[in-house]
Amino acid sequence: MPVHRPHIETAVAIAEEAxxxxxxxxxxxxxxxxxxxxxxxxxxxxxxxxxxxxxxxxGDRSREATAIDGVGEAYQDLGRSAEAVDFHRQAAGVHRRLGDSWQAAVALHNLATALAATGREVEALPVRQDVLTLLSRFDDARAVDLRQLIEQA
Known part of the structure; x- marks a missing residue:
């Protein structure tokens, strides 16, 4: 009888086996x-x-940066926003160097959120402005939602 497991875990197992x-x-x-x-x-x-x-x-710098940004998000979920800051900053820098404006905007938004959560709202303000500048290149629903979220902050 096969073992039941969620599809995502099956995908991980297949990748490992392959x-x-x-x-x-x-x-x-x-x-x-x-x-x-x-x-x-x-x-x-x-x-x-x-x-x-x-x-x-x-050697996949983009996906590495995405994982690093995720590390920052997990630290924020754990209530450890001060630790998240450097991960988000690192991810945003890599995405910028690679020319990926969308991923840079996402990582910078996460950075601004972490900064604000640690009481560093003054540092978060220019980061939010940077995100808005990057997002001006996008008009899809996710970008509009993210812009609105930042403008409300």
Missing amino acids: NNSLWLGHWLVELARVRRAIGDPAAALDILHRAAALQRRI
């Missing part, structure tokens, strides 16, 4: 998102550290 680092790196980040969504940020944190290290080994 020894496919590209697939594994992707699915680990997705698994971490699921773990955060169900209220298990500690597990997500471990998974994201693994994903970032894997992406670093295979």
